[in-house]
Amino acid sequence: MARIAHLSDIHFGANDPNIVAATIDWLKEKQPDLVIISGDLTQRARESQFQDAADYLHALRENGHKLLVIPGNHDIPLYDVFRRFASPLGRYKRHIAQDLCPWVETDEVAVLGINTARSLTIKDGRINEEQMQLIRQRFKGVAPNKTRILVTHHPLFELPIGQGNELSEAVGRHRDALRAIADAGVHLTLAGHFHRTYAEAASKMVAEVGPTLVIQAGTATSTRLRNQEPQSFNWLHVEQGNRMELQVIVWNGEDFQRASHVGFSLKGRRWHSEQLATQEMAADEFSEPDYR
Structure with a gap:
């Protein structure tokens, strides 16, 4: 069993x-x-904010953690127009990592990160043909008993986590991206961006997507909260492609505590959920994550 912490939207500069x-x-x-951070390490992609983010990652590595980190749209300068187009992720590469599509493989999981942040969009993301081919190629040789995980900042799917009944935005060319992850046999897609917690089988939202479970993380440390959902991150126990448990770790004002706990089992080509006992914290003490 692989134990994975999935954090997102750290937002140094507004944390x-x-x-x-x-x-x-x-x-x-x-x-x-493994610790996964799915983008938006900074608030405005400023030098000092990237330095703070780099110090944070250094502290995690000093504590012995293996990391997989990707950029988000906030890691591209917004107001510095020249830098935004001439070197959109230059500071990210200098302070965080040169590799924008990192890969980690262990005895139990294979994890690929894909950069969806683009200069031409303010907040939306895109995925290109080269990245879709990378998804197919990277997972092609992975042993069938390993869990295949794809990490992006922007969700690949339109998700019901907007205001009212509105669906969120999906990445550009998302239909092509869905075919790529179906071809690759991706089991889990992890993302952030919306500061909302969510988990659902992709097959309930779109057709021909394969055995994919969609998991969204809230913001781990940002002060920019949405819909009064507190800071949180996801704690995953992954069991070789056919079962996993997801527990949301929520900030209660003083420390992090375990909150909603749900299990998922893969039967055929669809994930099915089951509510598990919540430890350490009653479910009514925080804004309930959306497990459909």
Whole structure:
């Protein structure tokens, strides 16, 4: 079983330092096999914000964590128009990582990160043909018993986590992207961007997508909350492609505590959910994540 911490939308420059420190402490105590950060490490892609993000990642590595990190749209300069188009992720590459599509493979999981942030959009994301081919190629040789995980900042799907009954935006060329992840046999897609927690079988939203479970993380440390959902991140226990557990780790104002806990099992080509016992924190103490 692989234990994975999935954090997103750290937003250095609009973050709570106490919550940042609490994530470091929580992860040090639990020692996950992999820490995934799905974009938006900074608020405005400024030099000082990237330095703070780099210091944060250094602290995680010093504690022995293996990391997979990708950029988000906030990691591209917004107001510095020249830099936005001439070197959109130059500071990210200098401070965080040169590789915008990182790959981690262990005995239990194969994880690919894909950069969906683009200069031409303010907040929306895109995926290109080269990246779709990379998805197919990377997962092609993965052993069938391993769980295949794709990480993006922007969700590949239109999700019902907007205002009212509105669907969220999907990445550009998302229909082509869905064919790519179906071809690759991706089991889990992890993303952030909307500061909302969500989990659902992709087959309930779109056809011909394969055995994919969609998992969204809230913001781990940002002070920019949406719909009063508190800061949180996801704690995954992944069991070789056919079963996993997802627990949301929620900030209660003083520390992080375990909250909603749901299990998913893959039967045929569809994931089915089951509510599990919540530990340490009653479900009515926070804004309930959307497990459909």
